[in-house]
Amino acid sequence: MIYQVVNILDEEITVLYPSENKGWHIDISGIATNEQLYALITNALQTADKSIGGPLIPVRGVKILQGDGPQRIPDLFYILSLTMANWTILQKTTRFPLANQGASHWLWHDGVPAEVSKFNGKRIIVIDKSKIPKKMDVLRVFPKIKAHATIKKTMTGDEVKSLITEITASPASLRDEAIQSRAWVYNKAE
Numbered sequence: 001m002i003y004q005v006v007n008i009l010d011e012e013i014t015v016l017y018p019s020e021n022k023g024w025h026i027d028i029s030g031i032a033t034n035e036q037l038y039a040l041i042t043n044a045l046q047t048a049d050k051s052i053g054g055p056l057i058p059v060r061g062v063k064i065l066q067g068d069g070p071q072r073i074p075d076l077f078y079i080l081s082l083t084m085a086n087w088t089i090l091q092k093t094t095r096f097p098l099a100n101q102g103a104s105h106w107l108w109h110d111g112v113p114a115e116v117s118k119f120n121g122k123r124i125i126v127i128d129k130s131k132i133p134k135k136m137d138v139l140r141v142f143p144k145i146k147a148h149a150t151i152k153k154t155m156t157g158d159e160v161k162s163l164i165t166e167i168t169a170s171p172a173s174l175r176d177e178a179i180q181s182r183a184w185v186y187n188k189a190e
Helices: 002-006 034-048 059-066 157-168 172-189
Strands: 009-017 022-031 072-086 122-139 148-154
Touching: 009 157, 022 034, 022 157, 034 059, 034 072, 034 122, 034 148, 059 072, 059 122
Parallel strands: 009 122
Antiparallel strands: 009 022, 022 148, 072 122
16 A cells, blocks of 8 residues: 555646547556556546547546545446557557567556656656456555545647657667666666
């Protein structure tokens, strides 16, 4: 639990959706786990852009994840319809690899938001539709911490293409360094 507290982020992150040529700058705060990060980002995107698709997270569930109400309600679930990975997943292509080919890039549900790697000083998440939607518990780890994911700006198609081009053209050493920094997050907590 200490691991989750020290890795809570309060900052702006960039979310890229390459297959749809979309992107957003999202302000996150008080989010303790990647599971909570997935849910609150998905909710913000689905609320702002109906084309994101997938089943909506129940309003009651969103409130719990944001810090209102109990930490958990038995039998309250949501379907996770997006997959999230670090920017390092974008190499020579903007297509997501199969799950068994991209493991070092994924943002795993049981991880923490500090595992979102930085590119040129900004944390960047890459999303795509989940190949296998997953049923998730609505759960907030810390009862007193308020959490949110709020879209600050929707990127233009040209801004998305430009950033993706910059990422895919970056040297492999930069990608390797970002992957290594994620290992540091794990080791720091031990």
